[in-house]
Each structure stands twice: as structure tokens, then as C-alpha cells.
Amino acid sequence: MTTIECRSVAVDGGMLTITATRRPRAGRADVKCSVPGAPAVAERMQQVVRLARHTEPRFDSRDQVVLSLDRAPGEGDRDWELAAVLADRIVRGVYTPQREVVANGWSDAWHLGRIDGRRLAGSPDGVLLGGADALAHLGALNGQPDPAAGISSARAWFPMHSGGEHDGLGWVEVSVRPLARAGRDEDDPVSVPDVDAVRQAQVAAVLAGSRHFDGRGQGQWRTTVRFGEPRFSGDSYQLALVMADRMARGREFLARGRVIATGSSSAWHAGRVETVEALAPKCALIAREAGQGDRILLPKEWEAALPQGLREELRARGASLACVERIGII
Amino acid sequence: MLGSLFKSTLQNTLRPLRQPEFDATRLGSVAIALPAPNGLTVPPGCAAVLVDRGGRSRRQAAGTRIAAIEGETAWCVHPGPYTCELAPFAGAPEIGLRVHFAIDASDPRATHQRFDLFLASEAGCMVELGGFVELAQTALQRELAQGNLELPPCTTLEEWNAFRTGFNQLMYTRFGVTVDDCVPVDLGATRDYAATLDARLAARLDAVLPNAAAREQAAAPVVAQEAFVPACEDARALRRLFLELPCLMCAVRMAVLPADQGRFRQHQELLRRLDLVSLSVGTMPALELAAPGQPLAQEEQQRRARHSRRAAATLDEAWALLARLKVAGEAPLDGLFDEADRIVANLETEAGARRAVTARDVELEDA
Numbered sequence: 001m002t003t004i005e006c007r008s009v010a011v012d013g014g015m016l017t018i019t020a021t022r023r024p025r026a027g028r029a030d031v032k033c034s035v036p037g038a039p040a041v042a043e044r045m046q047q048v049v050r051l052a053r054h055t056e057p058r059f060d061s062r063d064q065v066v067l068s069l070d071r072a073p074g075e076g077d078r079d080w081e082l083a084a085v086l087a088d089r090i091v092r093g094v095y096t097p098q099r100e101v102v103a104n105g106w107s108d109a110w111h112l113g114r115i116d117g118r119r120l121a122g123s124p125d126g127v128l129l130g131g132a133d134a135l136a137h138l139g140a141l142n143g144q145p146d147p148a149a150g151i152s153s154a155r156a157w158f159p160m161h162s163g164g165e166h167d168g169l170g171w172v173e174v175s176v177r178p179l180a181r182a183g184r185d186e187d188d189p190v191s192v193p194d195v196d197a198v199r200q201a202q203v204a205a206v207l208a209g210s211r212h213f214d215g216r217g218q219g220q221w222r223t224t225v226r227f228g229e230p231r232f233s234g235d236s237y238q239l240a241l242v243m244a245d246r247m248a249r250g251r252e253f254l255a256r257g258r259v260i261a262t263g264s265s266s267a268w269h270a271g272r273v274e275t276v277e278a279l280a281p282k283c284a285l286i287a288r289e290a291g292q293g294d295r296i297l298l299p300k301e302w303e304a305a306l307p308q309g310l311r312e313e314l315r316a317r318g319a320s321l322a323c324v325e326r327i328g329i330i
Numbered sequence: 331m332l333g334s335l336f337k338s339t340l341q342n343t344l345r346p347l348r349q350p351e352f353d354a355t356r357l358g359s360v361a362i363a364l365p366a367p368n369g370l371t372v373p374p375g376c377a378a379v380l381v382d383r384g385g386r387s388r389r390q391a392a393g394t395r396i397a398a399i400e401g402e403t404a405w406c407v408h409p410g411p412y413t414c415e416l417a418p419f420a421g422a423p424e425i426g427l428r429v430h431f432a433i434d435a436s437d438p439r440a441t442h443q444r445f446d447l448f449l450a451s452e453a454g455c456m457v458e459l460g461g462f463v464e465l466a467q468t469a470l471q472r473e474l475a476q477g478n479l480e481l482p483p484c485t486t487l488e489e490w491n492a493f494r495t496g497f498n499q500l501m502y503t504r505f506g507v508t509v510d511d512c513v514p515v516d517l518g519a520t521r522d523y524a525a526t527l528d529a530r531l532a533a534r535l536d537a538v539l540p541n542a543a544a545r546e547q548a549a550a551p552v553v554a555q556e557a558f559v560p561a562c563e564d565a566r567a568l569r570r571l572f573l574e575l576p577c578l579m580c581a582v583r584m585a586v587l588p589a590d591q592g593r594f595r596q597h598q599e600l601l602r603r604l605d606l607v608s609l610s611v612g613t614m615p616a617l618e619l620a621a622p623g624q625p626l627a628q629e630e631q632q633r634r635a636r637h638s639r640r641a642a643a644t645l646d647e648a649w650a651l652l653a654r655l656k657v658a659g660e661a662p663l664d665g666l667f668d669e670a671d672r673i674v675a676n677l678e679t680e681a682g683a684r685r686a687v688t689a690r691d692v693e694l695e696d697a
Contacts, residue, residue: 057475061679178528
């Protein structure tokens with residue numbers, strides 16, 4: 001039997017804890033929920049979990065998942081829904097978070113994987129927030145674009161290395177919406193909030209270059225680029241940015257997990273990927289962070305110097321690695 | 331006088347029998363298989379497939395006259411080649427695969443021609459290229475989503491070759507078609523994502539602020555949602571299970587040569603369970619009856635039909651798994667056997683739920 005816990009911030013500021021266990025089904029119900037003193041909430045939880053399972057490609061009838069809330073949530077409070085869905089996924093190994101999950105979000109369309117909003121005000125540190133401005137659908141956990149949304153956005157991750165304790169994976173998110181067909185070509189409006197003018201210009205130049213190589217996407221999109229951690233130095237985020245942009249515009253094959261990339265280029269208009277610094281610590285970081293289904297992209301120059309056994313270790317975890325000298329198909 | 335009598339008799343004898351009407355021009359371009367009337371001479375380049383009620387099929391070559399026995403349905407099949415474009419990911423419409431494929435000539439080594447089975451169990455009336463491509467795309471997308479085939483960003487040549495091997499086998503095992511060529515293509519020119527999103531946003535905006543144009547659109551017939559008619563869905567799904575499960579079992583039996591005693595037992599157990607599912611499908615109670623002479627409530631019929639449909643979807647997964655077994659070669663089979671266990675368990679669950687009279691019967695009360 002597997003047991004995990006997920007939490008959610010309650011209306012009163014305290015924590016709601018969802019405990020999920022998995023055991024062989026043996027002819028019982030696929031999902032069973034209990035909430036002390038609130039059978040209606042338990043019923044809603046079972047419905048939410050069953051609906052959200054419709055977005056999973058793989059169905060397994062051999063397990064039973066039992067979910068319980070430690071106390072009844074406030075009247076009309078639905079922010080625990082996201083935590084329940086994630087608990088159900090984590091206990092079955094469908095989603096593997098890097099750390100303990102605290103999540104707030106509700107939805108009227110769990111069967112589409114959409115997350116409509118949250119009641120929680122502000123953005124407390126370490127809380128996974130659902131809603132259009134944060135986690136808009138379940139696929140976004142892995143950075144994938146929502147195939148049903150009007151605005152397409154995708155995320156890619158890149159190793160941030162400064163030799164300190166704060167090394168980790170940073171993410172860059174590209175959102176594109178179709179430009180009103182005003183016929184303003186060449187200079188796509190690209191906005192990058194929260195970063196300085198130099199970085200803004202660099203992001204715009206990288207996108208312009210890679211879209212030029214792509215042959216499409218110029219004068220088509222209004223683009224917003226966000227960084228998980230806007231304060232960083234170096235150019236190695238560029239490959240991740242380019243990949244996120246291509247995924248958002250629906251022009252790249254998709255990984256099942258996250259895309260983790262490092263690489264820069266002096267000639268994005270030629271699609272070339274060039275080497276970056278800090279091979280060893282970044283590879284160590286990636287080996288630590290990579291999970292099931294992740295795709296790791298490194299510069300071709302790194303291929304000969306990769307640490308011994310990195311590929312095998314990644315493959316054992318279900319991730320795959322490629323050293324590329326060029327973006328695009330093969 | 332005598333001469334003319336002789337002439338007319340001769341004409342009567344030599345005149346070919348009247349050909350039934352059949353339009354073969356669509357075959358090979360937009361249609362893969364069309365229903366053929368009895369007595370038709372099979373057009374050149376095509377083959378006729380005749381299927382009886384129990385799903386047994388036979389083929390007739392071009393130039394022969396179709397002679398269907400009582401209970402047989404005949405199709406004219408054009409082997410192709412056909413060209414189509416598949417989108418491997420729903421979320422990436424501008425990148426696709428251009429696939430050239432052909433319908434396999436009958437394989438003398440095989441007892442069942444897979445394409446003939448496809449015709450018998452899934453074709454309905456005719457097989458149009460568009461509909462077939464949609465089925466192939468669904469099969470491909472599901473395999474990629476489950477991670478059984480990999481087509482990651484910046485696919486390397488090695489990964490591409492592995493994908494091609496798996497994809498070719500999937501298409502052959504699931505549909506009985508051979509893939510001659512498959513290349514990645516840019517579909518941006520025909521499927522403009524920006525235009526799609528623009529239309530989507532406009533539709534959403536109209537829903538919030540209805541204007542004259544939107545009202546006009548609303549008045550026009552909306553895109554018909556795929557209607558779910560329980561009786562049709564259920565009959566179609568059960569017929570698929572009834573025809574395909576025996577063939578699937580036969581193929582699973584041959585695909586694995588158990589290496590040791592443990593594997594042999596596992597293999598036998600899988601086949602035994604599949605056999606029971608097949609038996610359960612063959613003896614399935616009628617959709618609309620709770621018990622003989624007792625009608626079943628409409629919503630319970632809906633529920634039963636949903637379970638049949640899910641069982642048929644699981645059958646697709648089983649064919650895909652069979653394709654993976656075939657390309658696995660000497661590789662370790664533990665993962666594949668676990669998948670087989672999952673799929674058979676799903677089939678058992680769905681078949682059991684389809685038999686149940688009410689939703690409550692499906693789940694035993696918790697001990």
C-alpha cells in the first residue's frame with residue numbers, strides 16, 4: 001500500500017491535508033473519498049478525481065485509491081480540488097513532484113484538465129496556484145500547451161548555476177496569442193515583464209532569429225515571455241526559450257515530461273546551437289532533477305565530455321537526452 | 331432468315347452477363363474499400379474481400395466475378411498506395427508526418443489477414459481515406475501519449491529510426507497496412523495555428539458579447555456534436571470485441587515464445603483470462619433488458635454502452651501492445667507483460683460492468 005499527502009491552504013488560513021492511499025482494487029470502487037462530517041464534499045471529491053482522470057492517456061483498473069480530508073473545508077470552499085487531483089496522480093505515480101505539494105485551485109471542467117481559478121488571495125511561497133494567470137491546466141505541470149486554449153503557452157526549464165546553494169532548474173514560459181491581422185510584419189511585439197531592458201532586447205532578438213530560421217511565426221503572434229526567477233545571468237537560457245516558443249506555436253514535437261535545455265547561439269537565424277559554460281555542475285543538476293518523460297537537450301559540443309553513465313542513469317529514470325547542434329526536425 | 335436466327339442466338343450466348351452498377355473511380359484515391367454488389371467483376375488492380383457473419387474472410391483476385399455465398403458481405407479494396415498527413419500531437423498542429431502506405435497483399439503465412447479483419451469488424455459500410463487516417467492518427471497519438479512510441483523535441487536519427495520501427499509495426503498490427511515512407515513535414519501552410527487560435531478567441535469573445543454576426547452564426551446549425559446512441563455504440567463495440575478477441579488471442583499466443591516455466595505460466599494465465607473475456611462478450615446480455623422480459627432504464631443502457639465503448643478502446647491498446655511485443659525481440663518482456671496484465675484487467679472490468687444491471691452492482695460494498 002502506498003500513502004502520500006497533499007495539502008491546501010484553507011479559508012481560515014490553516015492547512016487542509018489530503019491523504020491518499022493506493023491498494024489493489026479487488027472488485028471495489030476505483031476511487032473512494034471521505035471527509036469528516038461532510039458527505040457532500042466527499043461525493044464532489046470523487047467526482048472531481050474521476051473527471052480529471054479522463055485527461056490521462058493510460059487507464060489502470062487494478063488499483064483503488066482512497067482519499068481523505070482531515071477536516072471539512074469551509075462552506076463553498078473548493079480550493080482543495082486541485083490538491084485532491086494531484087494527490088490522486090501522485091499516489092499512482094502519474095505525477096512525481098520534486099517536493100511536497102501545497103496546491104489551491106478549482107475547476108468546472110476537470111474532464112478537460114482545465115483549472116479555472118482559486119479563492120486564495122496573494123501568492124504564498126511554495127503554493128501551487130491554479131487559475132488562468134498561474135497553472136491554467138494540468139498539462140502545464142510539464143510545460144505543455146493546452147490544446148483547447150485560445151492563448152497558447154508552453155514552458156521549458158533550464159539549469160541555473162551560480163556555484164551556490166540556489167542552483168536549480170529555472171523555467172521560462174512563452175505565451176503567444178494571434179496578432180490582430182494588422183499587417184505589422186518583422187517587428188513582433190514581444191513583452192518580457194520583470195527583466196531589464198538589455199535582457200528584454202536579447203529575448204526579442206533570440207525569438208526573432210529563431211522564428212526567422214523557422215520560416216514562420218513572423219508577424220503572426222503577440223508574445224509574452226515570463227521567467228520563474230527573473231534575476232539570473234548568462235545566455236544559457238536561450239535554447240530553453242527557443243524550445244518553449246516553438247512548443248507554444250505548435251511547431252515542435254512534444255515530450256511527455258518537461259523539456260530541460262541549456263545552450264546559446266550567436267546565430268539563431270541559422271538554427272545553430274552553441275556551447276555554454278559549466279558542463280559538470282549542470283549535468284549533475286540535471287541528473288538530480290530529471291524525472292519520468294523529461295527531455296534533456298544539450299549542445300553538441302558537450303557530447304564527448306558528458307559524465308560517465310549520465311545517459312544510462314537518465315534512461316533508467318525514463319528521461320531521454322540528446323546533444324543537438326541545430327534546432328528543428330532531425 | 332435462318333442466318334439471322336443463328337446470329338441472334340450466338341449473340342445471346344456470347345454477350346457477357348450484365349454488370350451490376352459500381353463506381354470504381356473513387357477507389358484508390360478517396361476511398362480504400364467500397365461495398366461491392368454480388369456478381370461484379372473485380373476491377374483491375376483491386377481485390378475483393380468477402381466476409382461472412384462470423385468474421386471469416388476470403389479474397390478474390392482482380393478479374394474474377396464476385397460470388398458471395400449466403401450471408402457474406404463483399405468489398406472491393408484498392409491496395410493503394412495512399413498518402414496522408416498525420417498530426418502526432420494534438421497540441422502541435424503545425425508539425426506532422428507525411429505517410430505513404432499501402433494495403434498489404436494477402437500474406438500466405440497468416441491465417442487472418444489483419445486488414446480483412448479490420449473490414450469485417452470496423453468498416454461498417456465503406457472505408458474512406460479520411461476516416462481511416464483519423465483512426466490511424468488516434469492510434470498514433472495514444473501511443474505517443476502513453477510513451478510507447480517516442481517523438482521528442484529535436485529527435486535524433488537514432489530515435490527516429492526506433493520510432494519508425496514501432497510505428498510501422500503498429501500500423502501493420504493494428505490495421506494491416508504497410509508504411510512505405512514516413513517523413514516529418516511542416517504543416518504550417520495548411521494548418522495555420524495562429525488562425526485557429528484567432529477563430530477560437532473570436533468564438534469566445536462572441537459568446538461574451540453577442541453581436542449581429544454571432545447571432546447569425548448561432549442561428550446557423552452548429553457543428554453537430556457526435557451523437558451517442560447507446561444501441562449503435564454498444565452493438566458496434568461488442569461486434570468488434572466478438573470478432574477481434576479470438577484473433578488477438580491467436581496472435582498473442584504466437585508472438586511470445588516463453589523462455590522459462592514462470593513466463594510460460596504467465597503467458598497461459600493471460601490467454602486464459604482473455605478467453606474468459608471473450609466468452610463473456612459472446613454471452614453478453616442484451617443492452618435493453620435487465621432480465622428476460624424486463625426492460626432496463628434508459629440511463630443504465632447509456633452506462634452499459636459506455637462500458638462497451640471503453641472495452642473496445644482497450645482492445646485498441648491491446649493491438650498496440652501486440653505490435654510492441656513483436657518488435658521487442660530479445661529485450662526483457664517484464665514491462666510488456668505488466669502492460670498486458672493491465673489491459674486484460676481493464677477488459678475484465680469493462681466487460682463485467684457491461685454485464686451488470688445497475689451501476690451499484692459494479693462495485694462491491696467495501697469490506
